[in-house]
Amino acid sequence: MKTEVSRRSFLQLIGGVGASFMLGGFATLACGEEGASAQNPFAPNVFLKIDPDGVCTVSIARSDMGQGVRTTLAMLVAEELDADWSMVKVTQAPGDRATYGGMGTGGSSSVRGTNQQLRRVGASARAMLVAAAAKQWGVEPSACRTEAGKVIGPDGKSLGYGALTAAAKAIPIPTDVKLKDRSEFKIIGKPQNRVDNLDVVTGKAVYGADVRREGMLFAVCLRPSVFGSKSETIDDAKARAVPGVVDVFAISSGVAVVASNTWAALKGREALEVKWTEGPTHSTASLREALKAAAKDHHTMPEGAKRLTANYELPYLAHATMETLNAVADVRDDRVEVCTGSQSPDSAQNNVARATGLTADKVEIHNLLLGGGFGRKFSNEWIGEAVEISKRMKKPVQLLWSRECDIQHDLYRPMSEHVLSATLDAEGKPLGFSHQYLQAPGRGNGDYGTNTYLPYEVPSAGLRSAGVPSSVPTGAWRSVEHSQIIVANECFIDELAHAAGKDPFEFRKSILKNERLLKVLISAAEKAQWGKTMPKGSGQGIACFEGYGSRIAHVVEVTVKDDAIRVDRMVAVVDAGTTINPRGVEAQIQGGFMDGIATALYAEINIDGGAVEESNWSDYGWTRMSDTPKMEIFIEDSGGAFGGMGEVGYPSAPAAIANAVFAATGKRVRKFPIRLSELV
């Protein structure tokens, strides 16, 4: 068991860090800095510890990249524990699958995957505290109740949880506990601020990039601009002459420059002369052509009175997390320590164990706050690089990806081509719907199974996928395939509505088979005054999405003026089943919509000669403050299962914007990002 002293020396934390920010797992905290009060904690399992001072510490085994799980998951435990929320703290679990199970954070799975377990953690601890108090008072546990961190006896006397820690330890862990009915919730459903706010606004929050260790060196990496090429010859004479540069050597992904500070490493990298082998010379233009040529395998639809076909083009997208990839690795002969921000710290433990030949228990992965994730921080390749460099240097080394590395060596959201066709009967009702979804890179022609990603009633619908080879590395991006399929579907449904001579809201309403989605759609239309008269050059657009256990409808107003598109207003109605933290939901819907604006209006990654053309925020455009529209977000609890929230705010956002552009201009968006000159 580590002591506080060793953890302190590992992290030279600046200016002191609250208990809410201590690193490491539960065991580490048990001998933590609360001093005497921490000597006799009640810790029924790895997820919860209650100290004699009444502080309840919840161990979070999912990564917080801005979606707020450190707050939400703690709320689930606190609710069933009947904790005093002001006495709840969180600690981040280390990457350790043997102790915490799978820790991968993505696909809006944190709440959906762990809520039962975490609620049981709270409920069983509560039952043990009640039993301990009842025993002390000589009454039946059933005669006691709990409230805000206290057990209250039949005659009104009470004991705080902190006073019961020693006694609760002697109570056997209950095998069966009853979870609360939602009518009994006191913390769930109430807006809570994020537990990390104070640390963030005072600069005390520790991200992976902020870890400092004694004797630590700083490294950056030069990577080949062309995907798939390798270093052939390295002339490092000038790089080594840069003051502060300690070493330069090839690693599996490029050339590492190690220095006494990041600036020296960056200067050293600039001075490197590397000849790279040739690689595939793909371009987005050639890939687009190949995708169009590969579009052959359509779903067979019945003929109708009308047939419509449209192609939609979506670009490669970078994640461009605000904090670039980084890790501190300290590789010793018999153990490895890594400090990083990863969406899969448990996999990182296994990866590092494999790479070093050590067993997983000799690999400590400290997972810190992630300055953004969006799917980028799953792959852990940067950890492998840091380990490679530290192993060679025999010192702790921080590897930091520059923004240029980040933009040019992402695992991009794939570029895609969507061929949609549909047939309508004489009344304008859809008879058939065919969506061919082509990606670069993508797999060979195939059926996408029974899931057509269509919430609408269409007698014959099919989604078929295909792809073409490409050297461009790709990965999951916020809302994964929905970021492509739903955008195309919701644009095309709008086209169908107009072909059928119907209002796009009424058309969706008439064919939506999903009742909960229908409810949010109708509500959004009402709240946004759908159909109101808009000024010339302005228009309303609508789109909806169900996925990740949640539903959303967006109504957007845009103005097209002076060759620019401006999003003026957004109304969203969200049904996340039973909402845990309304404030967190609102933040995710705001953020998801800002991503919608960014990708509708600005963001695209282009490839030429096998290399990415964009390199920084200056040419990979994103939203700024002045892009921010008036946003009205309404949460309509359906009371169902807890839904996911990280992804749901995105897919229908760009589609609603594109549909509003049509309403404003009479011209269709078939290509993203939207260029007014490319409307059809």
Place this chain on the structure above:
Amino acid sequence: MATYKIKVNGITKTVEAEAEMPLLWALRDLMGLTGTKYGCGIGSCGSCTVLLNGESARSCQTAISDVGDKEVVTIEGLGGKELHPLQKAWVEHDVPQCGFCQAGQIMAAAAFLKETPNPTDAEIDEAMNAILCRCGTYPRIREAIKAAAKEMK
């Protein structure tokens, strides 16, 4: 290499650095003040924003040799014993998502409010456009700035 004495958050610090080293890396790697963040290195995102004699400056574009006797304030030193009204408003309005850009946002807002104590939405847009937030916390930043402006009156 040269020796620089610079005043950061009221304390004079001595660092050995190359003249051209940006203040950002001097703060982060030489002084251990990691609240100021690296986001782009080219003065495009504003995550590295600090105050130089009360004015907003991009520490990634400010050479250590150009700091001279100007007072540097970073997020760690903004509040003093109490939180700065902006920090308070940021917490109360639950602004941060990932939080990584927020030091830059707050420092830019601090310089802005000093110049513009009663900002309009358009003025906030113009001033804060310089600082990128990848999570899209802009609506809450706007509200927090307005609340802090009120508080500071």
